[in-house]
Amino acid sequence: MSVIIKAAPLELMIIGGAALGAYIIANPMKVIKAGFKMSIKAMTAKGPQKQDYVELLQMMFQLFQAFRKEGPQGIEKHIEEPDKSDIFKAYPSFMHNHHAVHFLCDTMKITLSAEMSPYDVDDLLDADIKAIHHEEHMAVHAVQTVADGFPGLGIVAAVLGIVKTMAHLTDGVEKIGALVASALVGTMLGVFGAYGLIGPTATKMGADIDAEGRYLGCIKAAMVALQRGAPPIVCVEYARRSIMPEERPSFEEVDKATKEIKKAA
Template sequence: MGGVIGIVLVFAMVFGGYTLAGGKMDIILHALPYELMIIFGAAIGAFLIGNPGDVAKHTLKDVGKVFKGPKWSSKDVRDLLCLLFELLRVARQAPVELEEHIEDPQSSAIFSRYPKIQADAAAVDLICDTMRSASMNYDDPHQVEEVIEKQLESKLHHSLHSSHAMQTMADGLPALGIVAAVLGVVKTMASIDKPPEILGQMIGGALVGTFLGVFLAYGFVGPFAAKLKQIAEAEHQFYTLIREVLVANLHKHAVDICVEVGRQNAPRDWRPSFAELEEALSQTRAGVTP
């Protein structure tokens, strides 16, 4: 919702202020299709040149997140903590039974109670790989923690590709706007014998190119890139909770303490209260999906 409101405000304030100041929209509207073709078309072409196909697809897919927000919510954090609680409890009480859950999580009765997490390959792999490593009786928990940290760094780096690609496009748009404006001036110079009122319209149309490049860069593409970065970093916090809980387990803390460590490290907007989590864990102990 915030993204839609922001777009409406950008258009309303820029063009509203322009028209209230006495500006005429006909010159902009006449030049807009051609300038947009030059600037935005060239920007898309440069984007495809500068990024692999998978990054381009990933970026197009991620644009929707600007309006939807992060994938995870406070409910998902609560479910994650309950899932880890169940897995750690099995690991402590019946280590042999744990294998069926971490080797085939898609068929696991525990994972199946949390379908959204089960459907996220990154979260499932991180949980299963770490618990599999823990079952190998590592003498130094810091070894496993270092492996997890490298996995998380790699995932964050990958998830930021969309933001970096869009920011690069935003950086190039003002220059492409100048290219469009120069072409407009070249066109105007070829008609130097025209009356001043016609030349004025042609120069105004050329300047639309500069305006459009800056407007798109700082009004839309740049903010989109910044929002995607914020969302990627927010979603990354969900995976760091997995690390916090499982590392606490490697240090042999009680299962309840491990889960509490995860709760306290959750972002404030997603963090369930102690009472809320305790109620969810009580339902989990009773075999009821919270």
Template sequence: MIGFVGIGVIFAMVFGGYILAGGKMGIIIKSLPFEMMMIGGAAVGAFLISNDMAAVKHTLKDVGKVFKGPKWKHDDYRDLLCLLFELIRLARQNPVAIEEHIEDPENSSIFSKYPRILSDKEAIALICDTMRSASMNYDDPHQVEEVLEKRMEANAHHAQHSSHALQAMADALPALGIVAAVLGVIKTMAAIDQPPEVLGGMIGGALVGTFLGVFLAYGFVGPFAGRLKTVIDDDAHFYQLIREVLVANLHNHATNICIEVGRQNTPSHCRPSFSELEEALKDVKSSGAA
């Protein structure tokens, strides 16, 4: 919602200020379709040249995150800690029983309690792969932490491609605006025999290209890239929490300590309070006992 508010503020302040200063919208409206065709079309073409089809689809999909915000909310972090608590507790009580859950999470009675987490393939793979490795005696905490760190770095690099692609487009738009403006000047010079009022309108139309390139770059595409990077970084904390809890488990800390390590590493705006998490874990224990 706040993204739409920001767009409204940009238009209101830029064009409102222009009109209040005595500017006329006629020349902008007349030139806008042609300038947008040149600048926007060239930007899209450059974007397609510099990215493969998978990256293009990924970027188009990720643009929605600018308005939706981070995927993982306060309740999701609490549920993740409860899920990890159940899995760690079961793995310590009955190492054989945990196998059916980590080998087939889709049909697991534990994972099915948390459908939002279950729907995220990377989160489930991270949990199951790490716990499976521990069950195969690959349980050196430092080695596992290093492997998980490299895995998450690779995932983060891939996830950030969309923001990098948008930022590259933002960097190119002012130059493309100059290209459109130069074409407008060429057009004007070809009509140099026209009266001053006609030439003035043509020069004004050419300058719309420069304005549009800078306006799109710093008013829209650049902020979109920045916001997308922030959202992706926020969502990455969810997977980092999984790493922290599972590595703490490999250090053989008490189950409650492992979960507290995860709680402490949760971003402050999503972190459940100690008492809230205690209540949630009590519910998990009571449902497990039942």
């Protein structure tokens, strides 16, 4: 380990510096920032869990109930200023998802201000999800490209080490062996970084995007059902059925959650 510990800082400086430079040169600033942000999130956060979906279904049921009872005027204050909404503030997991907040509120604004068929709403929300995912997938592709380049950069670092070694051919076998070992650390770090760290991070980023898409898809199912004129409980059931079985709350759990809202009302 002493050889690796001694050689690692210099090798990482060569590999990491080249990789960072390539990442910055190859991508626009918004993708660079998104890549760093999503990488940190991939390593520190989980996607929406069952409880997050229960809160989402509760929130939509409460919002749709207010819309049914009070009409557009009753929910206008909530969708115009979601940060000040009593309904939204009661569900922090939803409020922390800025994509979801704009996704829901902007859709309700347009459906209240213009006549739209359920098919139009469906197409509108699909286009929004596609646009959000396209931008995020650019960041995933950028990070994956860095991972793909890491082994090559490790070889570059190793070749530089061999070049250095060539100047010590008369210094004896032990000296040459130590220099070659240090050079090979670059190859090892390049391969390890690609397949043991950056590549898996990019894969997790893609999984997080898919999870976010399922969360938005749940909102979409409820919004389309609302546009068809379905009652709030049916809209929520459409949304519940769109959730993957592993994350989907049971009918009884949602029924209990909606009954709590009715009692509070």
